[in-house]
Amino acid sequence: KGGLVEDITLRHVRLRDYEGSVHYIPNGLISTVTNRSRGFAYAVIDVGIAYRENIDDAMEIMRKVGAELRADSEFTSRILEDIEIAGVDQLADSAVILRCRFKTSPLEQWGVRREYLRRLKAEFDLNDIEIPFPHMTLYAGKSKNGNTMLLHNQEQRTQETMTGNH
Numbered sequence: 001k002g003g004l005v006e007d008i009t010l011r012h013v014r015l016r017d018y019e020g021s022v023h024y025i026p027n028g029l030i031s032t033v034t035n036r037s038r039g040f041a042y043a044v045i046d047v048g049i050a051y052r053e054n055i056d057d058a059m060e061i062m063r064k065v066g067a068e069l070r071a072d073s074e075f076t077s078r079i080l081e082d083i084e085i086a087g088v089d090q091l092a093d094s095a096v097i098l099r100c101r102f103k104t105s106p107l108e109q110w111g112v113r114r115e116y117l118r119r120l121k122a123e124f125d126l127n128d129i130e131i132p133f134p135h136m137t138l139y140a141g142k143s144k145n146g147n148t149m150l151l152h153n154q155e156q157r158t159q160e161t162m163t164g165n166h
Helices: 055-071 109-126 154-163
Strands: 004-008 012-016 022-026 041-049 084-091 096-104
Touching: 041 055, 041 109, 055 084, 055 096, 055 109, 096 109
Parallel strands: none
Antiparallel strands: 004 012, 012 022, 041 096, 084 096
């Protein structure tokens, strides 16, 4: 479970999660604790771009948006250091995943992340950088005589059957 600690007793820890649910965790069941509010935090952000996009151009836009966000008076105190771009993190099925992070004040990582993604999407749109969605290319293969086989949808098959064109 995760959330904000509201109370610690001899018997349990009471947490309230993001949705407002309250969790009582008996102390005997607690084996590991992760504190995301001590000293600083990181807003870790993975950004997917299409394989056809130029990685260096996308990372330059990420840097620009990060600098603008840090310079914004609403975020200056929340972001402790300039954006750190790790680079290509994955070659996923439908996207090249670029990873970056901001060092933030405690508990500010989620708000910084959301605002960065909002601004980055707008900047990618302005620069025609595609953020892909999962998709699949179908290949029907080749017939025994070496010709590429065609895919037909049901509407085409129905029309061919009705007209006698096969």
